[in-house]
Amino acid sequence: MWLPVAIFLAVCIAIILVRLFLGPTPPDRLVGLDTLNTLVIVSMVILGASFNEVIYIDVAIVYALLSFVTTLFIAKYIEKGGF
Amino acid sequence: MRTFLITTACAFLLYLLLTTASGPLFLWSKEELIIGAIFALIVAAIVRKIFPVKNLRLLNPKRWFLFLAYFFGIFLPAMAKANVDVAYRVITGRINPGIVRISPNLKTDLGITMLANSITLTPGTLSVEVDEETNDLYVHWINVKKEALEKIPRDCKYVCGKFPDWARRIAE
Amino acid sequence: MILNIIIYIFIAIGCFFNMMAALGLHRFPDVYTRLHAGTKCTTFGSIFLILAVVIQSISAWVAEGLSSPQSILTLHALIALVAILLTNPTSAHAIGRAAHRSGIKPARAVVDDLEKEKP
Numbered sequence: 383m384w385l386p387v388a389i390f391l392a393v394c395i396a397i398i399l400v401r402l403f404l405g406p407t408p409p410d411r412l413v414g415l416d417t418l419n420t421l422v423i424v425s426m427v428i429l430g431a432s433f434n435e436v437i438y439i440d441v442a443i444v445y446a447l448l449s450f451v452t453t454l455f456i457a458k459y460i461e462k463g464g465f
Numbered sequence: 466m467r468t469f470l471i472t473t474a475c476a477f478l479l480y481l482l483l484t485t486a487s488g489p490l491f492l493w494s495k496e497e498l499i500i501g502a503i504f505a506l507i508v509a510a511i512v513r514k515i516f517p518v519k520n521l522r523l524l525n526p527k528r529w530f531l532f533l534a535y536f537f538g539i540f541l542p543a544m545a546k547a548n549v550d551v552a553y554r555v556i557t558g559r560i561n562p563g564i565v566r567i568s569p570n571l572k573t574d575l576g577i578t579m580l581a582n583s584i585t586l587t588p589g590t591l592s593v594e595v596d597e598e599t600n601d602l603y604v605h606w607i608n609v610k611k612e613a614l615e616k617i618p619r620d621c622k623y624v625c626g627k628f629p630d631w632a633r634r635i636a637e
Numbered sequence: 638m639i640l641n642i643i644i645y646i647f648i649a650i651g652c653f654f655n656m657m658a659a660l661g662l663h664r665f666p667d668v669y670t671r672l673h674a675g676t677k678c679t680t681f682g683s684i685f686l687i688l689a690v691v692i693q694s695i696s697a698w699v700a701e702g703l704s705s706p707q708s709i710l711t712l713h714a715l716i717a718l719v720a721i722l723l724t725n726p727t728s729a730h731a732i733g734r735a736a737h738r739s740g741i742k743p744a745r746a747v748v749d750d751l752e753k754e755k756p
Contacts, residue, residue, distance in 0.1 A: 383644075383693075387686070390652050397659040401671075409668040409736035416728050417658055417675035423721060424655070424683045427714055431690040436706060439713040443483075443720055450724035454731050461735035485712055548654055548681040551673055555661040562670055562743055585726035586680060591672055593733040605669045605733060605743065 384432035391425045408460050412453065419449035469513050476505035528635055535631045540583060547588040554607065563609040564593060568601045569629040576636035577602070583628045640696050647689035654682035667744035668736045676729040680721065687718045 395418055402414035423442045430438030480501035485492055554560055571577050577600050581592040584604060594603040661674025691714050698707035 384690075387648055387652065391655060394655050394659040398662060401662040407668065407736075407741060409732060409739065409741060410671065412732050412735075413668060413671045413675050414662060416725075416732065417662060417679055420679040420683060420721060420725060421655060421658075423717060424651075424679075424686050427687055427690055427717055430710065430714075431693060434706075434710070436709050436713060439710060439717055440483075442717045443713065446717060446720040446724060450728055453728040457728070457731040457735040461738045463739070482712070482716065485709060544677075544681060547677055548657075551661065551677050552654065552657045555657050555664050555674060555678075558664055560665070560670060564669075564737075564743060581730060582726040585729050586677060589673070591669065591676070591733060592730055593669070593737055605672075607670060607673050 384428050388425050388428050388432065391421055391428065395421050395425075412456055412460065415456075416449075416453050419445070419453070423449075468516060469509050472509040472512060472516055473505045476508045477501055480505060531631075531635050535635060539627070539631065540587070543583075543587040547586065550588050551607075561608050562606065564603055564605050565609070566601055566603050568599065569632070571600055571629065571632060571636075573636050576632045579636055580628055580632040583632070587628070640692065644689045644693055647685045647692070651682045651684075651686035651689065654678045654685070658682065668741055669733060669743050672729050672733055676725055680725045683721050684718065687714050687721075690714050691718075 398414050398418045398421065402411055402418065405411040405414055423446050426438050426442035426445065430436065430442070481493060481497075484497045484501070569577075569580055571580060577595065581595065581602060584590050584592045584602065589607040591605045591607075592602050593605045595601070596603070655678065658674050658678035661678060662671050665671045665674060691711055694707045694710045694714065698711060701707060
């Protein structure tokens with residue numbers, strides 16, 4: 383029941399990856415990365431439900447918080463053109 | 466000192482929430498309780514300079530209920546509308562964007578944070594920049610209405626409806 | 638039975654909005670409008686997908702008895718949902734501000750107050 387959903391999300395991630403490679407400016411790529419991170423978190427939760435393993439969801443929580451910090455730092459870098 | 470205690474309590478509660486059902490003692494094992502307390506103390510000691518707790522308003526349970534009422538009664542329906550709206554614009558490609566400035570007259574940081582997050586997740590608007598002295602928000606609007614452009618600062622009611630009142634009620 | 642139908646409806650809504658987010662990144666012309674698609678649609682889609690997981694694990698929890706590991710799965714899925722809800726709009730705000738400060742103009746804009754007041 384859950385694996386087709388995970389495959390569908392993987393297709394969405396592939397479409398977003400195209401924007402990540404094409405994106406004309408750095409903020410465009412960052413938007414792609416941010417969207418991709420959210421989808422990765424959701425796919426981890428879906429996979430956790432699929433295999434009935436709690437550890438996937440724990441990893442998803444940590445990934446959510448770490449990717450948030452990453453996005454903030456890249457945004458700060460783009461804003462000032464250096465740290 | 467107050468800041469230190471409140472941060473410790475919050476960090477400990479979060480740790481307990483994440484390690485539920487690890488043992489027999491009130492659902493938690495003894496080791497988890499001890500290591501959780503130690504880590505909560507360390508975290509609170511590190512962040513006590515950057516997390517000043519200025520007032521205790523948010524510990525009032527009445528505000529939590531107000532927040533829940535706001536979240537389920539107003540925020541979620543607005544968010545559903547926003548998503549149908551964005552999906553419609555993705556399919557048809559009809560956009561009319563612009564950046565407008567609104568003054569919600571909120572005083573506290575928490576209020577302005579809540580308002581900015583609500584604006585970002587609701588119909589057609591996205592907060593881009595905040596003026597830190599006057600707490601004015603600059604909002605990117607995907608479908609600018611003509612009647613909102615008549616005066617400066619722009620009228621809040623076109624951009625975010627009743628959200629500033631709710632943010633004031635909850636956070637101030 | 639009826640629970641399964643609800644779960645399938647939630648999955649359908651979640652997948653539709655996530656797909657809209659992915660397509661919106663290609664349909665919209667500039668970074669601000671892309672942020673609209675990339676933030677709102679993924680947050681909403683994630684809410685529905687994670688709620689589907691939660692409903693399924695709660696029903697399994699009730700079927701298996703109180704002390705099954707499904708309870709932890711439910712709780713942690715909800716925590717992941719709260720983390721997404723808190724972090725997504727904030728990072729969108731940060732990206733928008735960084736884009737404007739690094740000098741990217743909104744495409745096809747009819748009005749730009751920020752450009753006038755803080756060039």
